[in-house]
Amino acid sequence: MTVLLPDDSPRDECGIFGIWGHEKAQVLTHFGLYALQHRGQESAGIAARVSPERLALRRDMGLVSEVFSAEDIRDLESDAALGHVRYSTTGGSSVENAQPLVVRMKSTSIALAHNGNLVNARELRRALESSGSIFQTSADTEVVAHLAARESDKGIRESLLAALGQVQGAYALVALTPDGLFAARDPNGFRPLCIGRVAGGWIVASETCALDAAGAVFVRDVGPGELLSIDDDGMTSSRIGEPRGNPSLCVFEYIYFARPDSDIAGQNVHQVRKQLGRYLARDHHVEADVVTGVPDSSISAATGYAEEAGIPYEMGLVRNRYIGRTFIQPGDELRQRGVKLKLNPLRKVVQDRRVVLVDDSVVRGTTSKILVRLLREAGAREIHLRISSPPYRYPCYYGIDTSSRGQLIASERNVEEIRSMVGADTLAFLGVERVTQAAGGDPDDYCVACFQGDYRVPIDPMGDKSSLEES
Numbered sequence: 001m002t003v004l005l006p007d008d009s010p011r012d013e014c015g016i017f018g019i020w021g022h023e024k025a026q027v028l029t030h031f032g033l034y035a036l037q038h039r040g041q042e043s044a045g046i047a048a049r050v051s052p053e054r055l056a057l058r059r060d061m062g063l064v065s066e067v068f069s070a071e072d073i074r075d076l077e078s079d080a081a082l083g084h085v086r087y088s089t090t091g092g093s094s095v096e097n098a099q100p101l102v103v104r105m106k107s108t109s110i111a112l113a114h115n116g117n118l119v120n121a122r123e124l125r126r127a128l129e130s131s132g133s134i135f136q137t138s139a140d141t142e143v144v145a146h147l148a149a150r151e152s153d154k155g156i157r158e159s160l161l162a163a164l165g166q167v168q169g170a171y172a173l174v175a176l177t178p179d180g181l182f183a184a185r186d187p188n189g190f191r192p193l194c195i196g197r198v199a200g201g202w203i204v205a206s207e208t209c210a211l212d213a214a215g216a217v218f219v220r221d222v223g224p225g226e227l228l229s230i231d232d233d234g235m236t237s238s239r240i241g242e243p244r245g246n247p248s249l250c251v252f253e254y255i256y257f258a259r260p261d262s263d264i265a266g267q268n269v270h271q272v273r274k275q276l277g278r279y280l281a282r283d284h285h286v287e288a289d290v291v292t293g294v295p296d297s298s299i300s301a302a303t304g305y306a307e308e309a310g311i312p313y314e315m316g317l318v319r320n321r322y323i324g325r326t327f328i329q330p331g332d333e334l335r336q337r338g339v340k341l342k343l344n345p346l347r348k349v350v351q352d353r354r355v356v357l358v359d360d361s362v363v364r365g366t367t368s369k370i371l372v373r374l375l376r377e378a379g380a381r382e383i384h385l386r387i388s389s390p391p392y393r394y395p396c397y398y399g400i401d402t403s404s405r406g407q408l409i410a411s412e413r414n415v416e417e418i419r420s421m422v423g424a425d426t427l428a429f430l431g432v433e434r435v436t437q438a439a440g441g442d443p444d445d446y447c448v449a450c451f452q453g454d455y456r457v458p459i460d461p462m463g464d465k466s467s468l469e470e471s
């Protein structure tokens with residue numbers, strides 16, 4: 001993570017966790033959410049089956065450590081639970097939009113938590129509203145809840161299948177009723193979701209690092225277009241519509257989002273990042289004295305670069321882990337100081353040296369610009385910026401909020417123009433083919449729309465990015 005200041009940085013997305021059949025379900029969910037905190041720092045919530053008929057909910061704005069007291073966790077004592085961490089976008093930053101969402105559907109309660117972005121949510125919402133649905137939040141999850149409610153006579157699994165058959169875009173979804181846990185992934189499989197087992201119980205989570213935190217053993221990923229129903233009789237798999245050609249796993253999960261200790265589609269994130277760094281060194285070598293990475297997300301790529309280039313890796317920037325996302329200071333001078341609080345150059349490492357600075361991505365260019373300046377102030381002789389991904393040119397409509405097109409530094413600029421704006425001596429990006437190569441398998445199995453603009457699920461042509469709700 002190299003987010004500098006919240007109002008300057010692109011937004012994160014969401015993390016989801018569900019568990020069925022474990023006597024300490026709420027405790028393992030709490031652990032799981034800690035492990036998924038990097039996927040969303042604005043709100044957190046847990047819904048738990050506290051009796052055979054009742055779901056209790058605790059959710060609030062803030063980090064997992066701020067939202068749940070020891071007493072909350074005791075009060076949520078349960079054998080099945082669902083958890084969510086969220087970073088919302090414009091207009092969505094309020095406790096009503098915190099998840100899980102718990103609603104009544106006929107005679108049962110259902111809790112839902114979602115990661116992704118539905119491209120036809122606005123259209124569906126309008127249609128639902130004109131036929132009488134009343135919405136309490138602006139989150140996509142509520143659209144799914146209303147769609148499912150209309151089919152509730154069919155039972156939960158069928159109603160979820162019917163609802164998911166109508167939504168388009170990116171989602172990983174978990175739902176909990178007193179009778180079962182459900183987990184679904186959109187037919188393109190944009191967002192990751194995996195299954196694990198723990199002491200006879202089942203877990204589903206955005207990333208395998210949450211399985212590790214809960215002491216669970218990885219079973220497999222939820223497949224694109226698969227809906228899993230889990231209850232005391234075990235797990236059954238159903239299909240959401242027909243398979244749609246190649247899957248489109250988001251490559252940015254490997255580049256930046258996911259934690260390095262997670263495995264996605266059988267590939268370890270750290271190893272993929274390290275390979276990206278190796279390719280970067282091979283494709284964009286430069287004579288230098290030291291390689292350093294921007295903590296934490298770029299360290300893997302930076303070590304790969306150093307190994308391949310035969311240049312020593314050193315810690316050139318130190319990150320303060322105790323600065324929350326709400327740390328905002330207006331004004332340039334204070335802002336600059338705020339950055340130094342968060343990331344401080346190690347003068348002894350960079351002074352009078354030619355430094356290769358590896359970062360995983362350049363989105364608006366704010367981070368690079370500030371870091372180059374800080375390293376120069378700390379005495380670096382040359383700064384060679386190496387980015388372990390291609391130029392980020394197109395907004396993501398599938399669950400990652402990286403601003404509108406105009407805010408993306410690479411949308412209308414070539415590499416030389418970007419270099420001059422951020423002030424580095426040299427700048428190089430990795431090619432798209434290198435990214436899919438490092439991730440492995442068929443290059444067509446990944447979504448690279450942010451680099452190439454080839455959106456696999458058509459986006460809302462009327463869509464104003466800033467008003468789309470993501471989670």
Ligand code: AMP
Nearest residue numbers: 002010011012361362363364365366367
């Ligand atoms: P920027 O400063 O806008 O160029 O953002 C790029 C920096 O933010 C890089 O150092 C990334 O590690 C990090 N980053 C990239 N994408 C995201 C995102 N969606 N949310 C938060 N940080 C991000």
